[in-house]
Amino acid sequence: MIKQVAFVAVLVCFPFAGNASHLDPPLDLPAADAEAGKQKAKVCVSCHGADGNSTNPAYPSLAGQVSGYIAGQLSLFKSGQRKNDIMAGMAAGLSEQDLADLDAYYSRQEIKPGLVSKEEKESVLRGERLYRGGYAPLQVAACISCHGPRGHGVPMRYPRVASQHRQYLEEQLLTFKASYETPEAGARFSYGDIMTRIAFLLSDRQIKDVSAYMHAMN
Numbered sequence: 591m592i593k594q595v596a597f598v599a600v601l602v603c604f605p606f607a608g609n610a611s612h613l614d615p616p617l618d619l620p621a622a623d624a625e626a627g628k629q630k631a632k633v634c635v636s637c638h639g640a641d642g643n644s645t646n647p648a649y650p651s652l653a654g655q656v657s658g659y660i661a662g663q664l665s666l667f668k669s670g671q672r673k674n675d676i677m678a679g680m681a682a683g684l685s686e687q688d689l690a691d692l693d694a695y696y697s698r699q700e701i702k703p704g705l706v707s708k709e710e711k712e713s714v715l716r717g718e719r720l721y722r723g724g725y726a727p728l729q730v731a732a733c734i735s736c737h738g739p740r741g742h743g744v745p746m747r748y749p750r751v752a753s754q755h756r757q758y759l760e761e762q763l764l765t766f767k768a769s770y771e772t773p774e775a776g777a778r779f780s781y782g783d784i785m786t787r788i789a790f791l792l793s794d795r796q797i798k799d800v801s802a803y804m805h806a807m808n
């Protein structure tokens with residue numbers, strides 16, 4: 591058992607060693623202007639909501655994301671490494687200055703807390719155990735080690751997951767999982783294959799449970 595814990599710790603420490611200097615693709619963005627970002631975000635409101643709080647559970651909220659993550663994902667949509675037809679079109683015309691400004695604007699907004707019903711308590715509790723403790727039988731690292739004790743993420747690379755729409759979270763975990771099974775058709779880039787490998791090892795029920803828990807985290 592002690593050996594197993596040590597193994598998980600090594601897995602978890604490795605990506606931290608790279609940290610911000612190993613952003614891939616490397617992002618060397620110009621100085622940001624959050625006010626300009628607010629203006630540029632007007633075309634995003636119809637899907638990502640006012641102030642980055644989306645009301646459609648299929649579209650992620652962007653409010654309160656860790657700085658650097660939004661610019662990073664926009665550049666992945668641009669390069670086609672993360673595949674989504676809508677976002678490919680939205681990102682195509684954005685300059686590096688736009689990425690920096692949008693990132694600065696959204697990371698300064700506040701995300702609205704997610705709510706779950708009483709009937710979902712069991713699922714949320716199972717999700718909490720996975721989030722905090724990982725899944726030892728398959729040596730799945732605990733989510734808490736990268737996404738943080740409250741799900742607030744770590745700039746520049748580990749995204750916030752707290753209060754995000756569960757439907758979106760679930761879809762992304764299933765997409766990571768599918769991207770591991772068939773990398774040629776992989777729709778979602780995964781830094782160092784971390785998330786694709788983790789999601790591949792999770793059952794659909796675990797994905798449902800942990801998504802409910804992340805949505806409920808505030």
Ligand code: HEC
Pocket residue numbers: 630631633634635636637638648649650652659660661663664672673674676677680692749
């Ligand atoms: C017509 C709807 C639509 C519009 C308009 C739109 N988006 Fe999106 N956005 C989406 C969808 C759908 C996804 C989820 C993509 C996926 O599944 O990979 C997404 C995902 C994202 C993500 C990834 C979030 C994450 O947590 O990984 C970012 C960042 C983003 N959009 C930024 C923007 C910005 C900035 C704009 C405006 C310039 C914009 N979007 C406009 C629909 C939209």
Ligand code: HEC
Pocket residue numbers: 601602605650720721730731732733734735736737747748749750751759762763779780781782784785788800
């Ligand atoms: C070793 C670090 C690490 C661990 C452990 C980890 N993640 Fe991640 N996660 C990442 C990184 C990095 C990303 C950003 C995508 C990328 O660059 O690969 C991410 C992205 C995500 C996303 C997409 C968020 C969005 O806005 O689109 C979800 C959902 C997620 N992780 C859930 C989990 C869950 C659930 C666990 C535990 C079962 C977990 N992660 C464990 C590093 C980690």
